[in-house]
Amino acid sequence: MAACFRLRGCGAPRLPPAPRGRAPLRRLAGAPAGLPAALLRTDGFVGGRWRPAAATFPVHDPATGAALGQVADCGVAEARAAVRAASEAFRSWRGVPAKERSSLLRKWYDLMIQNQDDLARIITAENGKPLKEAQGEVLYSALFLEWFSEEARRVYGDVIGGPARDRRGLVLKQPVGVAVVITPWNFPSAMITRKVGAALAAGCTVVVKPAEDTPLSALALAELADQAGIPPGVYNVVPCSRQKAKEVGEALCTDPLVSKISFTGSTATGKILLHYAADSVKRVSMELGGHAPFIVFDSADVDRAVAGALASKFRNSGQTCVCSNRFLVQRGIHDSFVKKFGEAMERSLRVGNGFEEGTTQGPLINEKAVEKVEKHVSDAVSKGATVVMGGKRHQFGKNFFEPTLLTEVTQGMLCAHEETFGPLAPVIKFDTEEEAVAIANAADVGLAGYFYSRDPAQIWRVAEQLEVGMVGVNEGLISTVECPFGGVKQSGLGREGSKYGIDEYLELKYVCYGGL
Numbered sequence: 105m106a107a108c109f110r111l112r113g114c115g116a117p118r119l120p121p122a123p124r125g126r127a128p129l130r131r132l133a134g135a136p137a138g139l140p141a142a143l144l145r146t147d148g149f150v151g152g153r154w155r156p157a158a159a160t161f162p163v164h165d166p167a168t169g170a171a172l173g174q175v176a177d178c179g180v181a182e183a184r185a186a187v188r189a190a191s192e193a194f195r196s197w198r199g200v201p202a203k204e205r206s207s208l209l210r211k212w213y214d215l216m217i218q219n220q221d222d223l224a225r226i227i228t229a230e231n232g233k234p235l236k237e238a239q240g241e242v243l244y245s246a247l248f249l250e251w252f253s254e255e256a257r258r259v260y261g262d263v264i265g266g267p268a269r270d271r272r273g274l275v276l277k278q279p280v281g282v283a284v285v286i287t288p289w290n291f292p293s294a295m296i297t298r299k300v301g302a303a304l305a306a307g308c309t310v311v312v313k314p315a316e317d318t319p320l321s322a323l324a325l326a327e328l329a330d331q332a333g334i335p336p337g338v339y340n341v342v343p344c345s346r347q348k349a350k351e352v353g354e355a356l357c358t359d360p361l362v363s364k365i366s367f368t369g370s371t372a373t374g375k376i377l378l379h380y381a382a383d384s385v386k387r388v389s390m391e392l393g394g395h396a397p398f399i400v401f402d403s404a405d406v407d408r409a410v411a412g413a414l415a416s417k418f419r420n421s422g423q424t425c426v427c428s429n430r431f432l433v434q435r436g437i438h439d440s441f442v443k444k445f446g447e448a449m450e451r452s453l454r455v456g457n458g459f460e461e462g463t464t465q466g467p468l469i470n471e472k473a474v475e476k477v478e479k480h481v482s483d484a485v486s487k488g489a490t491v492v493m494g495g496k497r498h499q500f501g502k503n504f505f506e507p508t509l510l511t512e513v514t515q516g517m518l519c520a521h522e523e524t525f526g527p528l529a530p531v532i533k534f535d536t537e538e539e540a541v542a543i544a545n546a547a548d549v550g551l552a553g554y555f556y557s558r559d560p561a562q563i564w565r566v567a568e569q570l571e572v573g574m575v576g577v578n579e580g581l582i583s584t585v586e587c588p589f590g591g592v593k594q595s596g597l598g599r600e601g602s603k604y605g606i607d608e609y610l611e612l613k614y615v616c617y618g619g620l
């Protein structure tokens with residue numbers, strides 16, 4: 105079988121020969137002490153080989169600005185070669201029995217768990233999130249491999265009795281083909297395995313383009329995939345600089361050998377990729393931006409609501425797509441919620457370097473992200489909002505922002521209708537349930553929504569009326585591998601995780617079996 109996975113000519117762009125499998129490790133120059141040399145890879149990973157590129161780009165620690173190393177800046181040639189390798193590998197991988205694919209995914213999962221601390225250190229170094237959160241991400245990420253290793257064996261078809269005595273309809277489920285996987289920096293590991301676990305389980309092969317800010321986690325996953333015995337060409341990674349993202353993205357997403365585009369990132373980029381998909385009619389999964397409402401009704405348990413607000417707002421310094429982006433609080437409970445929320449923020453949030461014990465709020469990913477939060481705060485204040493807490497850059501460093509609580513926020517302010525993606529909690533006061541639902545649904549995106557209520561009838565009504573893909577009722581943390589993740593409206597298309605996630609990588613084929 106190994107021969108089937110070898111990268112052949114067939115018009116594939118020629119790349120410099122590279123060592124197979126475990127090439128000598130190129131250590132990251134200047135990497136902070138404590139980063140795991142064994143998992144630090146800087147070359148692209150194509151057809152089971154580590155491939156340098158003609159140029160490199162730097163990766164920085166967003167907390168200190170320190171250079172973590174130089175990573176291969178793959179271009180169009182490397183992207184095409186990766187697609188070719190994935191296409192070659194697909195011919196064999198699709199026929200590997202589900203039980204074997206399952207075992208390989210399970211081995212990859214085991215290796216992630218064995219290396220959990222090292223993988224977490226890489227995430228904290230390149231993304232900035234506190235080490236404890238990074239450890240949580242590695243576990244969450246690994247669980248997608250475990251989950252889909254189990255789902256790989258549960259792909260069933262159908263037998264359908266047709267209108268004629270001598271015929272039966274069969275429905276086969278078959279892998280879609282080569283999937284391009286483009287991921288953001290905010291979950292450098294989990295956004296990859298959530299897609300790749302499902303794709304590999306279904307029998308697809310993948311080419312991953314990670315974000316410029318966080319390629320090291322994707323490459324560490326490649327090292328572990330190789331160690332787990334995932335065949336060459338099944339998991340490929342082409343890191344590239346932001347400058348090349350457009351041309352590499354276009355090369356990947358328009359390649360006729362690619363059948364599926366799976367993207368997590370901003371709605372703006374998602375729309376560009378949808379255009380590429382339309383031109384060659386490719387399958388798509390789009391996990392795009394959010395603008396989650398967090399509604400606190402008068403009937404809520406205020407302490408529980410405050411705990412949920414903290415958890416849903418400040419994880420990853422507010423940089424998750426399901427982070428609450430606006431707090432809608434009913435008049436009767438408003439003052440008590442704001443007071444307790446402010447006290448809880450003061451008590452529980454500590455800004456600092458993610459490697460320091462006790463830090464809960466790391467840096468934002470880069471200065472542009474800080475500028476966006478700053479802009480949302482100044483716009484709100486200029487239109488009448490009150491700063492209860494925070495409101496400016498944090499003295500810890502240039503990418504840090506103070507956890508901020510604003511009240512008297514109104515619909516006309518930027519933070520009320522745009523995703524902030526930072527540690528800003530704007531509170532809007534409302535009077536009736538209808539008003540809250542109308543404000544919540546006024547957004548053109550609909551990923552997650554949260555509300556707190558102890559009125560069962562209200563819980564049913566509001567859960568059904570919110571125009572989002574995921575609802576947290578009296579709960580601020582909702583993501584789990586067993587449940588479907590995804591949005592409605594401009595938050596995207598398709599679902600990841602859960603028993604539905606694998607369907608995104610499967611085609612249905614109807615076979616009419618006659619002459620019976």
Ligand code: NAP
Pocket residue numbers: 286287288289290291295313314315316317344345346347349350351352353354368369370371372373374376390391392393394424425426523525551591595596
């Ligand atoms: P982004 O700018 O759209 O980037 C996401 C990925 O797309 C990165 O790898 C980026 O590369 C790449 N990219 C950018 N322009 C491209 C192009 N023209 N062609 C191909 N690839 C391109 O998003 P982001 O700012 O990194 O991430 C934050 C956004 O992601 C937020 O809106 C958040 O809500 C959303 N998100 C959604 C989910 C979800 O599951 N729904 C989960 C996490 C995040 P570079 O890094 O090199 O620019």
